[in-house]
Amino acid sequence: MKKIAVVEDDRSLRTALAGLLQENGYTPCLIQDFMEADREIMESQADLVLLDIILPGTNGQAILRNLRKKSQVPVMMLTSKAEEMDEILAMSYGADDYITKPYNPTLLLLKIEAIFRRMTPENQKTEVEYRGMQVDLLRSTMKYDGQEVVLSKNEISILYYLMKNKGKIVSRDELMDYLWDCNDFVDDNTLTVNINRLRKRLEEVGLSGVIETRRRQGYLLV
Numbered sequence: 001m002k003k004i005a006v007v008e009d010d011r012s013l014r015t016a017l018a019g020l021l022q023e024n025g026y027t028p029c030l031i032q033d034f035m036e037a038d039r040e041i042m043e044s045q046a047d048l049v050l051l052d053i054i055l056p057g058t059n060g061q062a063i064l065r066n067l068r069k070k071s072q073v074p075v076m077m078l079t080s081k082a083e084e085m086d087e088i089l090a091m092s093y094g095a096d097d098y099i100t101k102p103y104n105p106t107l108l109l110l111k112i113e114a115i116f117r118r119m120t121p122e123n124q125k126t127e128v129e130y131r132g133m134q135v136d137l138l139r140s141t142m143k144y145d146g147q148e149v150v151l152s153k154n155e156i157s158i159l160y161y162l163m164k165n166k167g168k169i170v171s172r173d174e175l176m177d178y179l180w181d182c183n184d185f186v187d188d189n190t191l192t193v194n195i196n197r198l199r200k201r202l203e204e205v206g207l208s209g210v211i212e213t214r215r216r217q218g219y220l221l222v
Helices: 011-023 034-044 060-067 084-092 105-119 153-164 172-180 188-204
Strands: 003-007 027-031 048-052 075-079 097-100 127-130 133-136 141-144 147-150 211-214 218-221
Touching (some): 034 060, 075 105, 127 153, 188 211
Parallel strands (some): 048 075
Antiparallel strands (some): 211 218
């Protein structure tokens, strides 16, 4: 049974969320010490984190930033603000997805299922190679020229999908379908943030210009 850590300061919402998760086959782990949230998340060994952005004494972005120094556990941000900047900031710090409150419970569960499907894709090679890049899907790492970088779930998924479609332009809609399964609910900027983060990670090991943008068409791995 998958364990999901819930970091939410609203008691009634936290209780309702725990009940929803339990009713749908997940084990909720309620994190209430927000100043030590990243440590408690690590100790809980959660498979996924639902993380509110606005918290007393701190905020979800700070917790996510600290968590990403230690772990690549999937994180979905919960935000009460329907503002584009909140979504962009959440994704730029390494979140895998986000949902705006008040959220539709069915949509939330679909997003959770989509994240878990991306973590354990069927009939997919766990290691792929292209022009010296070695991608390990199980470890969420990419090696090149003796250097290794750890990628987020979205970053590794984007790189894998582009490698799988090497030599072919992949449209933004196609990538969003692959990443989130429900792109009607995902802001277009979310994909841009993830692509830019992946490019920066590749540049860290000397791979500059590997992902080309083809205007009005999509992306191409070169």
